[in-house]
Amino acid sequence: MNEMSLTGRASDLTCFAFAPAAAAFRPVSPRRSGDLPEVLGGRYRIERLLGVGGMGAVYRARDLLREQFGDPEPYVALKTLSTEFAEYPDAHALLYSEFALASRLSHRHVVRLFGFEVDTPSQHAFIVQELLEGPTLDQLLDEHPQGLPWADCQSIALPLLEALAYSHGCGVLHGDLKPGNVILADDGLRLFDYGLGQSVAGRLPGLPRLCRSRIAAWTPRYAAPELLDGAPLSVATDIYALACLLYELSAGSHPFRRVDGRQAQNIGLDRILQRPAHLPSRCWPALRTALAFDPAKRRIDAVELLAVFSASSSRLRRWLCLSHG
Structure with missing residues (x-):
């Protein structure tokens, strides 16, 4: 439990x-x-x-x-x-x-x-x-050091992407996405612990916020570089953390050697980043975009990631034609 x-x-x-x-x-x-x-x-x-x-x-x-x-x-x-x-x-x-x-x-x-x-x-x-029963994703990852087969990875990625896309659509940022905050409950996956979250700018005004000038809070290996540099929480910082988690599910290892985003950026780890063997090639461009150190280049959201991860090759080609036609 x-x-x-x-x-x-x-x-x-x-x-x-x-x-x-x-x-x-x-x-x-x-x-x-x-x-x-x-x-x-x-x-x-x-x-x-x-x-x-x-x-x-x-x-x-x-x-x-x-x-x-x-x-x-x-x-x-x-x-x-x-x-x-x-x-x-x-x-x-x-x-x-x-x-x-x-x-x-x-x-x-x-x-x-x-x-x-x-x-x-x-x-x-x-x-x-609610009381949840089941392992968290960090426990599952410990049991699969080579990553999960695509079918298993997809079965976790899709509900997780649905949860985050829904949260962002409601104006809520999670703020601390990591394997330990995702549980595989008996009746399905749950994203939990919004303790470091806040509302999207302009949404749900009046709620108390974590004052990051006084209290800086993050999980280092899932924190986007700009968050570590003092930038506010954003959809883009949630996307970076989610992308690290999705990469880890398919590869069995963190995309940037378990160091935080700022350190990884300083030593250029993005230049040697490779597609995980279990991840379909059609998904790699979208995931690679979500892993960008520069938030201006992280031009993708949870809805778009969900479309890519859920689409078959033929459906993906049609989606790309429609969205970029």
Whole structure:
């Protein structure tokens, strides 16, 4: 049962860098994960820790109200703030922002969020979401160091592309696409953990945002070079991370030797990038475009990638003629 992996490769972990000014902030009310009560909100009995990420900790819990009414599956996942992150003044606002963003999404391949609540006695805020069973993609990749056959790769790529295309269409950026944030649940793939996400510029105004001048957050090997240089989150940064993930699925290895995009750009790793053996040649130009270090050359979105990855050779030729005719 795995909603968030308890272990992971160091380069796959989300990194938080706090600007010097942030050190001057004193926590409003420190909240330690070890102080978490046995029952949150008088309703959710915590059973065990499922995993810890850069910002949050996720627990398996039993919904006592659903259980009281005879629900045979009263289990949910609860996401709370991690010990370190909970000490910052706007941390709970950011947790709510994650809920506000992801709760606007209703798609079979995006994790379902049920509610945002605060346990008043302990002052712990938490998100209630569906409990997912199955391996995450990083676990699957560990089992396939040579990459997945095309049929298997495609069966994962298509629902993932659908999820991201839908999110972007709703004005929501994920912000931390990586194998550990994709789970192969019993009833299908889910993209989860929008904790570093935000709305597309001009969409969903008023929601709290991660202040990247004070807190820079990323997973190094999936972060686009411009994001590491201080540029804002964008559709293009999500596309770069997604392209790295898709390449890894088909090749079994990261396209840029597990280094971050800025390092890869500085040493020119894009010049020696080769099409993965399992990836059809018809898909390579689109994936190669999505992997461009320069965001101005990353002229492709999730909808276009979905069309390429789902098309047969003959359908792709027709699509290219129509879109470029």
